[in-house]
Amino acid sequence: xxxxxxxxxxxxxxxxYQTGLLTTEAKNHILKKMSGxxxxxxxAILQANRKDMEAAGKKNIPASLLDRLMLNPGRIExxxxxxxxxxxxxxxxxxxxxxxxxxxxxxxxxxxxxxxVIGIIYESRPNVTADAAxxxxxxxxxxxxxxxxxxxxxxxxxxxxxxxxxxEAGAPxxxxxxxxxxxxxxxxxxxRMKEYLDVLIPRGGAGLIREVVENSTVPVIETGTGNxxxxxxxxxxxxxGKSIILNAKTQxxxxxxxxxxxxxxxxxxxxxxxxxxxxxxxxxxxLRGCPRVRQILPHIKEASEADYEQEFLDLILAIKVVDSLxxxxxxxxxxxxxxxxxxxxxxxxxxxxxxxxxDAACVYVNASTRFTDGFQFGFGAEIGISTQKLHAxxxxxxxxxxxxxxxxxxxxxxxx
Numbered sequence: 001x002x003x004x005x006x007x008x009x010x011x012x013x014x015x016x017y018q019t020g021l022l023t024t025e026a027k028n029h030i031l032k033k034m035s036g037x038x039x040x041x042x043x044a045i046l047q048a049n050r051k052d053m054e055a056a057g058k059k060n061i062p063a064s065l066l067d068r069l070m071l072n073p074g075r076i077e078x079x080x081x082x083x084x085x086x087x088x089x090x091x092x093x094x095x096x097x098x099x100x101x102x103x104x105x106x107x108x109x110x111x112x113x114x115x116x117v118i119g120i121i122y123e124s125r126p127n128v129t130a131d132a133a134x135x136x137x138x139x140x141x142x143x144x145x146x147x148x149x150x151x152x153x154x155x156x157x158x159x160x161x162x163x164x165x166x167x168e169a170g171a172p173x174x175x176x177x178x179x180x181x182x183x184x185x186x187x188x189x190x191x192r193m194k195e196y197l198d199v200l201i202p203r204g205g206a207g208l209i210r211e212v213v214e215n216s217t218v219p220v221i222e223t224g225t226g227n228x229x230x231x232x233x234x235x236x237x238x239x240x241g242k243s244i245i246l247n248a249k250t251q252x253x254x255x256x257x258x259x260x261x262x263x264x265x266x267x268x269x270x271x272x273x274x275x276x277x278x279x280x281x282x283x284x285x286x287l288r289g290c291p292r293v294r295q296i297l298p299h300i301k302e303a304s305e306a307d308y309e310q311e312f313l314d315l316i317l318a319i320k321v322v323d324s325l326x327x328x329x330x331x332x333x334x335x336x337x338x339x340x341x342x343x344x345x346x347x348x349x350x351x352x353x354x355x356x357x358x359d360a361a362c363v364y365v366n367a368s369t370r371f372t373d374g375f376q377f378g379f380g381a382e383i384g385i386s387t388q389k390l391h392a393x394x395x396x397x398x399x400x401x402x403x404x405x406x407x408x409x410x411x412x413x414x415x416x
Contacts, residue, residue: 002180005189008144009196011174012117016142016198018172020114024091027138030169034137035083037165038130038158042076048157049126056150064254064314068124069151079130079158085380086134092402093140107409112402114140116198119190120383121146121212123204126154131374131381133162133176139401142172144197146179146190148204156180191216201396203384206311221396224361224387225311226256226339228369231263231328231354232272233345240366241344242276245317248342248368250283254313256385257340257372261308261318263328269321270296285315292321308335325350329357336360338387340369361387361394 003011022030038045049071056069097110118141122128129145136143147155159178166176179186191200194217202212206225213220230248232241248259264272273296277287288303300319307318308331322328325343332341342364343354351365362372362385372395374382379397386392392400 005179005186005193006196008174008177008179009117009193012142012144012177013196015172015174016114016117019137019142019175020093020140022140022171026170027091027140028087030137030166030171031083031087031134033169034134034162034165035080035087037161038076038080038083041161042073045076045154045157045161046071046073048153052151052154061150062254062314065124067252068254069126069154071126071154075127079127082131082375082381083134085375086138086398089138089380089398091138092398097404102408103415104413106413109407111405111407112399113405115401115403117142117144117196118401119144119146119193119197119200119218121187121190121200121202121204121208123148123208124150126151126158128203129155129158129178130162132383133159133166135381135383135398135401137166137171137175139398141401142175144177144179144190146187147182149182152182188215191218194218201384221384221386221392222388223384224256224339225337226258226385227261227309227311227335227337228257228259228340229261229263229332229336229342230259230369231332231341231343232265232268233325233343233347233350234265234267235346236265236268236344237346238268238272238275241272242279244342244344244366244368245276246279246283248370249280249285249317250315251368251370253315256311257369258313259317259369260310260312261320261335263320263322263331265325265328266292266321266323269293273297273319280317283315285317287317287319289319290321293319311337325353329354332358339385340364340372342367342369361385
């Protein structure tokens with residue numbers, strides 16, 4: 001019989017106390033067993049995923065979202081390797097950030113400690129189940145996972161494998177739990193579990209994130225949608241620009257760090273757009289452009305205001321010609337979601353201006369926005385990409401799942 005959410009919360013609260021006391025060696029042993037269990041029991045996971053894929057196919061879900069849902073032996077191996085990478089990373093818990101002498105010679109230290117119980121609400125990506133479980137355990141936290149309905153059977157299979165392996169390896173019961181009701185009410189209930197949850201992290205589309213931010217009584221770390229831009233500057237290396245926009249748009253279009261809008265300096269538009277459009281369209285991308293773009297590419301659709309606001313998560317790209325670097329940055333300020341932005345340029349001064357003035361978690365020069373990722377940044381995995389500015393920003397790895405405690409040593413001091 002499935003536990004109620006309240007019972008899961010109580011179990012997680014007790015588990016968090018115990019996981020917070022585990023040594024690094026104990027946590028690494030647990031992660032190694034979890035990693036091995038994923039590959040050893042992959043047949044059950046793949047069978048559950050096939051059922052999810054069949055159900056999703058009947059709903060006419062876009063191909064890019066089906067790709068996020070789909071598992072295969074290679075992706076399960078990636079999940080397993082991700083846990084081993086997390087295992088190999090330094091444990092932030094107990095790290096001394098600094099130490100100093102305060103009033104009356106008291107000795108003050110600042111150390112990292114677990115957050116406690118972390119709730120995660122996410123959509124359609126079953127690999128998040130493994131990433132989140134591994135990161136939370138390494139940082140001494142307990143986690144309650146609430147995945148989307150489309151991936152429920154996949155998430156259930158992965159969570160069962162991981163939680164059983166973790167307990168067998170010495171983790172407390174309740175350290176890794178999956179909400180057994182994928183309905184909307186379970187998400188709302190999780191948002192109100194302030195008694196048990198220390199933080200709630202939404203990971204998904206704009207609608208999910210907005211609902212959690214607006215309705216949660218639990219503190220939220222907001223992971224943002226990704227309306228990401230590639231800007232081709234005056235004098236840029238156009239072959240480099242074509243390669244980068246092709247990668248940023250098509251390498252995996254259904255993820256938050258994929259490019260959604262291409263901005264091109266007016267001096268490069270005629271030279272750049274025909275070749276870039278040919279490559280993008282050959283990869284199946286539907287192009288939508290402003291009037292100046294359509295003078296060069298008359299066959300493409302006209303871009304609407306909504307297109308520049310949209311996180312397509314699909315093979316669709318909005319394009320706009322701009323007069324200057326300042327115009328490009330103004331467009332990004334208006335439509336961007338403070339996720340990832342990139343300039344393609346040979347001009348060192350323009351690169352420095354872009355890095356300084358563009359307000360985003362990750363700002364690139366001459367590179368694809370697809371690198372905004374915990375694995376690519378060397379974090380082993382990530383819990384999400386935070387686009388807010390409090391506590392965490394950008395790919396959230398191990399450090400971002402801890403907080404600070406002050407420890408003070410005295411020898412009898414009293415305040416006068």
